[in-house]
Amino acid sequence: MASTSAAVSHVGKVRSKNDDSGYAGHHLFVVADGMGGHAGGDVASAIATTRIAEIDEQYASAADAEFALQSALIAANSLLAETVFEHPELTGMGTTVSGLVRVGDQVAIAHIGDSRVYLLRDGELSQITADHTFVQRLVDSGRITPEEAAVHPRRSVLMRVLGDVDAAPEIDTSILDTRAGDRWLLCSDGLSSYVSEDKILNVMTNCPDADEAARQLVKESLDAGAPDNVTVILLDIDESRDTPDTAVGLVGSAAAPLSFEPEPARRAVRLPTLLLHPLKTTVEDSHFEPESDEYLQELIAEDRRRARRRRITWLTVIVLAALAVIAIVVLAYQWTQSLYYVGADGGQVAIFQGVQQGIGPIPLSSVYERTDIRLDDLPTFTRESVEATISADDLEEARSIVERLGATAND
Structure with a gap:
């Protein structure tokens, strides 16, 4: 061939x-x-x-x-x-x-x-x-x-x-x-x-x-x-x-030709x-490196240490990332609980603490204070506004909204 x-x-x-x-x-x-x-x-x-x-x-x-x-x-x-x-x-x-x-x-x-x-x-x-x-x-x-x-x-x-x-x-x-x-x-x-x-x-x-x-x-x-x-x-x-x-x-x-001159500087990348x-x-x-059992065992031991350090590093990163996520969730929840709105609860006007949204099935608000104002006593437009919820910057503003609604109901 x-x-x-x-x-x-x-x-x-x-x-x-x-x-x-x-x-x-x-x-x-x-x-x-x-x-x-x-x-x-x-x-x-x-x-x-x-x-x-x-x-x-x-x-x-x-x-x-x-x-x-x-x-x-x-x-x-x-x-x-x-x-x-x-x-x-x-x-x-x-x-x-x-x-x-x-x-x-x-x-x-x-x-x-x-x-x-x-x-x-x-x-x-x-x-x-x-x-x-x-x-x-x-x-x-x-x-x-x-x-x-x-x-x-x-x-x-x-x-x-x-x-x-x-x-x-x-x-x-x-x-x-x-x-x-x-x-x-x-x-x-x-x-x-x-x-x-x-x-x-x-x-x-x-x-x-x-x-x-x-x-x-x-x-x-x-x-x-x-x-x-x-x-x-x-x-x-x-x-x-x-x-x-x-x-x-x-x-x-x-x-x-064979040359024994030193190596020139490397090319710039x-x-x-x-x-x-x-x-x-x-x-x-x-x-x-010599192919000896002693050197091989040394390299293998070093490789194991490197792998162990890598695992520890990744575990640390994962734990820190999880803690960061938890901290963000806690801070975000605390922020939502600083807000209030007025809405309907069982046919009556109530003040809610939190925000109207939720995370899946988990609500981010709860009834803070129920009032004696009945939804049926409110004008139609006002009742619909309450049912759609009325946002407030703080508790004081929420109570002011309730007072106005009470006056409307009395009228």
């Missing part, structure tokens, strides 16, 4: 440099997303991608390709450690890597970090790799939902990366079958964090051309605000040859971006 591929990388709308790197070759396809302040992110992804690209060759079996790809990631990890030794200012830099090698009707995959590999087959999009992040651990353990993970304050914490942070990183590898019509997607989290899987599926399904689809996916990220770098590599499987029709080569920071994407205009730098 033959294949066609495409690779696109964009710096995004906020970053001043591209920490992503990508490679689309004859047999090998790689996405790397660098992390680390200063010049570290772009250097890490470029070094790792360039080193891994050296194994782009035909393999006798998928098992051989899997071993070669895993070995290349380990070699890249060592190379990053050596680079940090020679350039101490890069201490702490690292990179995620998702790589795929095509061997006939199989693919070998190696993965570390939170870049992703997806497979589109028969109209269904499947995430092949699992993120090595703290929030993914929480999702896997059922402590939070995927929706909560998307806004979790620890979502930028990576538990596994290549770099000087771990001399022996654990790398996920697998071998999967592939067939004609499959479309493989490798991407950095600049796509997966800001574009929904439904939109990714829609683009990959409706754009048959690999290059057009890759560019459209990047555009979707840009339309969503694109605060992070975004890199997309697509591989289409078709026909009956083992090599792709074209080899794109390196993209992103790996395609530029434009006003339209702030207005259109207020929740996605900033992005936290990813950082690595």
